[in-house]
Amino acid sequence: MTQSDQSLSTAVSLDNLDREIIGLLKVDGRISYKDIAKQLDVPDATARYRVQRLLQSDLIQIQAWPNPKYFGVPHVAIVQLFIENGCIEPVAEQLAAIDEVQFVAITAGRHNIVIDVYFGDHKELLEFYAKLNSITGIMRYETQIVIKLLKAKYKYTFS
Numbered sequence: 001m002t003q004s005d006q007s008l009s010t011a012v013s014l015d016n017l018d019r020e021i022i023g024l025l026k027v028d029g030r031i032s033y034k035d036i037a038k039q040l041d042v043p044d045a046t047a048r049y050r051v052q053r054l055l056q057s058d059l060i061q062i063q064a065w066p067n068p069k070y071f072g073v074p075h076v077a078i079v080q081l082f083i084e085n086g087c088i089e090p091v092a093e094q095l096a097a098i099d100e101v102q103f104v105a106i107t108a109g110r111h112n113i114v115i116d117v118y119f120g121d122h123k124e125l126l127e128f129y130a131k132l133n134s135i136t137g138i139m140r141y142e143t144q145i146v147i148k149l150l151k152a153k154y155k156y157t158f159s
Contacts, residue, residue, distance in 0.1 A: 012053060012054070012057040012059060014059070017042065017046075018050060018054060020040050021040065021050050021051060021054070024036055024039060024040075025051070025062060029064075033047040033048040033051065036051070073119055073120050073124075074120065075119050075120065075121075075125070075145065075146070076116055076117070076118055076119075076145075077116070077117040077125060077128075077143050077144065077146070078114065078115075078116055078144045078146065079117060079132075079141050079142070079143045080111035080114050080141060080142045080143075081095075081111060081112060081113040081114070081115070081138055082111060082139045082140050082141065083112040083137050083139065084137045084138075084139055087137030088112050088113065089106070090137065091112075091113060091136075091138060092104055092106050094135050095115055095135070098131055100117050100119060100124070100128050101116070101117055102117070103115060103116035
């Protein structure tokens, strides 16, 4: 996020109507402005303006989440990485640029970085490890293969 992006998003404050709109979009990101307006008892133009303002300020994003198993990458590995001091940010940025990596988080605690890797078969996972081993600053890592995914949904609440 650039400096101008930060100032734009911090300049927009959320009120109850914004929160209600976000709640509707969380349930159905394809909901029409007309349906938002009808459910919240506001004019269509207000619903359209508010959604566009939230999107343009980068406070929300509306995305489709494809199911990996239908796209040839049915397996998930969670990898916790131990990184050399001073290398955490550069390593995280390199990991974020790898196609197989779907999630990157710098963490506090035992591990410095946690990533989710999607792969189709063991050969693809081995190819990913070759990429991982080429990144300077990674001291070691631990991998957990997900054998059954029960939930993959993030719920954010507003204070």
